[in-house]
Amino acid sequence: xxxxxxxxxxxxxxxxxxxxxxxxxxxxxxxxxxxxxxxxxxxxxxxxxxxxxxxxxxxxxxxxxxxxxxxxxxxxxxxxxxxxxxxxxxxxxxxxxxxxxxxxxxxxxxxxxxxxxxxxxxxxxxxxxxxxxxxxxxxxxxxxxxxxxxxxxxxxxxxxxxxxxxxxxxxxxxxxxxxxxxxxxxxxxxxxxxxxxxxxxxxxxxxxxxxxxxxxxxx
DNA sequence: ATATCGATTATCT
DNA sequence: GATAATCGATATG
Numbered sequence: 001x002x003x004x005x006x007x008x009x010x011x012x013x014x015x016x017x018x019x020x021x022x023x024x025x026x027x028x029x030x031x032x033x034x035x036x037x038x039x040x041x042x043x044x045x046x047x048x049x050x051x052x053x054x055x056x057x058x059x060x061x062x063x064x065x066x067x068x069x070x071x072x073x074x075x076x077x078x079x080x081x082x083x084x085x086x087x088x089x090x091x092x093x094x095x096x097x098x099x100x101x102x103x104x105x106x107x108x109x110x111x112x113x114x115x116x117x118x119x120x121x122x123x124x125x126x127x128x129x130x131x132x133x134x135x136x137x138x139x140x141x142x143x144x145x146x147x148x149x150x151x152x153x154x155x156x157x158x159x160x161x162x163x164x165x166x167x168x169x170x171x172x173x174x175x176x177x178x179x180x181x182x183x184x185x186x187x188x189x190x191x192x193x194x195x196x197x198x199x200x201x202x203x204x205x206x207x208x209x210x211x212x213x214x215x216x217x218x219x
Numbered sequence: 220a221t222a223t224c225g226a227t228t229a230t231c232t
Numbered sequence: 233g234a235t236a237a238t239c240g241a242t243a244t245g
Contacts, residue, residue, distance in 0.1 A: 052237070054237075061237070062237085063237080066231085069230080069231080070230090071229080071230065071231090085229085085230095085236095085237080086228075086229060086230090087228095087229090087236055087237070087238060088226080088227070088228080088235095088236060088238050088239080089226065089227025089228035089229080089236090089238095090226065090227060090228085090238065090239070091238050091239070093237060093238080095237085108237055110237085141238070141239070142237070142238070143238050143239060144238090144239075153229095185237070186237075186238095187236085187237055187238070188236095188237055189235095189236090
């Protein structure tokens with residue numbers, strides 16, 4: 001089993017200042033934090049192992065690149081709020097707004113390591129967990145983790161992620177993420193080479209490539 | 220293990 | 233009318 005797979009204790013929410021910074025810094029610092037979905041009979045929780053930074057300006061891949069619209073308004077609002085969008089006619093994806101109010105920016109949640117509420121997550125995903133090898137199918141990928149946590153735009157867009165009494169929030173328990181790697185972002189066509197994806201190297205819950213590609217040794 | 224492709228719809232041109 | 237910050241299934245090596 002994975003070292004960080006432990007039931008979080010004494011989770012305390014991250015404050016708004018944490019999010020009111022450059023998305024690159026927020027993304028890096030979110031690794032190892034815990035996403036919490038309170039529910040009857042026990043919260044769903046998962047440790048963040050993969051994220052991507054989307055810069056409000058000067059980033060063609062960001063939804064905020066072309067300016068504020070009804071859809072992306074949360075990205076231009078105050079930091080620490082959930083921006084949820086619907087993609088490919090099938091999936092929701094979760095972001096948190098960054099930067100001070102009036103400045104766009106966000107972090108996309110790409111993968112979690114499930115900590116508690118495994119059965120609820122499996123039900124949300126509509127799959128059965130036969131062994132530990134099936135666990136990554138719960139929350140490995142931005143669409144999957146939203147399905148596992150029952151995150152939808154109607155329910156959660158604009159939700160305050162700093163509020164532990166709210167329906168969705170992010171906490172820390174003292175765990176320190178290590179072996180952090182950076183790579184280009186996944187699934188985009190614009191600004192596709194910028195290294196803005198942050199992940200825990202080798203963690204089995206990371207989506208796609210879980211390590212940095214090897215390179216030839218110079219002669 | 221990697222590659223390709225279809226599903227399905229909100230949003231913007 | 234085209235596109236998309238994806239996923240799961242199928243095909244092929």
